[in-house]
Amino acid sequence: MQELAPASKNETWKFAILAGIFLGLATLVKIVIAFFAGAAAIALVLYTLKKDFWKSKQVWTMAALMIVPALIFYILLNQSRSTEYFFAWTVTLINLITSTDFYSKWLAFIGSLFGLTVIFLSLAGALLAPARLRWLLISLWVGYLLYGLTLPFQMYTHSYYHIQLIPIVALGLAAALNPLFERVAVQGPVGRVGFILLIIAVIGYQSWVARSVLVAEDFHHEPAFWQSVGDAIPADAEVIGLTQDYGFRLMLWGWRKVSLWPLSTGLSEARGGGQDANDFAALTEGKDYFLVTAFGQLEKQPELKIILEQYPIAAEGDGYVIYDLQNNDRRLHHHPFIQSSRLS
Numbered sequence: 630m631q632e633l634a635p636a637s638k639n640e641t642w643k644f645a646i647l648a649g650i651f652l653g654l655a656t657l658v659k660i661v662i663a664f665f666a667g668a669a670a671i672a673l674v675l676y677t678l679k680k681d682f683w684k685s686k687q688v689w690t691m692a693a694l695m696i697v698p699a700l701i702f703y704i705l706l707n708q709s710r711s712t713e714y715f716f717a718w719t720v721t722l723i724n725l726i727t728s729t730d731f732y733s734k735w736l737a738f739i740g741s742l743f744g745l746t747v748i749f750l751s752l753a754g755a756l757l758a759p760a761r762l763r764w765l766l767i768s769l770w771v772g773y774l775l776y777g778l779t780l781p782f783q784m785y786t787h788s789y790y791h792i793q794l795i796p797i798v799a800l801g802l803a804a805a806l807n808p809l810f811e812r813v814a815v816q817g818p819v820g821r822v823g824f825i826l827l828i829i830a831v832i833g834y835q836s837w838v839a840r841s842v843l844v845a846e847d848f849h850h851e852p853a854f855w856q857s858v859g860d861a862i863p864a865d866a867e868v869i870g871l872t873q874d875y876g877f878r879l880m881l882w883g884w885r886k887v888s889l890w891p892l893s894t895g896l897s898e899a900r901g902g903g904q905d906a907n908d909f910a911a912l913t914e915g916k917d918y919f920l921v922t923a924f925g926q927l928e929k930q931p932e933l934k935i936i937l938e939q940y941p942i943a944a945e946g947d948g949y950v951i952y953d954l955q956n957n958d959r960r961l962h963h964h965p966f967i968q969s970s971r972l973s
């Protein structure tokens with residue numbers, strides 16, 4: 630036993646360093662992973678070492694490997710960008726968490742992604758799991774909750790912000806369904822085959838539903854449409870646009886980059902109101918054309934629509950209109966929205 634002790638100590642150091650490196654890399658690549666990695670690490674360290682955790686050199690080494698690389702990159706090397714992101718997505722939107730509507734939207738949204746039955750079954754599994762796994766799962770759910778409170782708007786609008794929830798839900802389901810699997814394991818061949826067929830049927834049905842959603846929309850026309858929009862815009866023109874997907878479709882297929890007119894969205898409302906058309910003069914200064922492809926957005930901004938109707942149309946087609954901002958009607962000089970924006 631005495632001969633094995635040094636090897637055992639070396640093993641603990643090896644795993645502590647590897648855990649610190651991998652968790653540190655994860656946090657460095659995506660800082661929000663710190664909510665999950667940090668919560669899980671704290672829970673497992675406290676579960677294993679209890680109140681003596683602070684005496685362990687491995688714990689402090691692991692913590693340093695997790696924290697220091699991200700601290701250097703996000704706080705020291707990219708302080709302005711990190712501060713901008715924090716204020717734009719957390720500070721200005723933190724008021725959302727004071728409303729019960731936020732939590733109902735959050736729960737409804739993840740219910741649409743996973744199913745509320747699956748979510749609650751996974752939570753039950755977390756509470757029924759063996760002690761070590763139980764505290765791991767509880768810590769991961771706590772990390773997810775803190776993550777959601779830090780980025781509240783995305784919790785009910787962006788599905789990919791919940792990717793981290795997939796392994797958490799899966800582990801909870803495994804714990805909850807383990808008694809069922811153990812019972813099936815002692816069944817006869819007919820019972821086991823029937824259970825397997827049932828699982829295949831459920832997976833097959835869900836896969837078919839997912840496929841049906843994907844094939845229901847046809848995007849084959851997109852390249853040709855955006856190419857036609859790009860062809861209608863002079864290569865050397867300065868353009869501002871009310872368009873989809875931050876103008877990426879136009880860049881990809883039309884080879885034209887445009888400045889973006891702000892959208893009227895739930896995000897703009899959460900930040901204190903929709904886009905004010907009185908900003909028109911400032912936002913279009915130096916621009917030759919105004920492109921509109923997102924007509925639903927134009928309907929949400931009636932003041933902007935009134936202003937654009939005063940400008941001549943340089944080009945239009947099925948799904949787009951380009952207004953000529955350089956050859957404007959004289960009536961614009963007397964338009965109340967333009968006047969107020971020039972006076973401000």
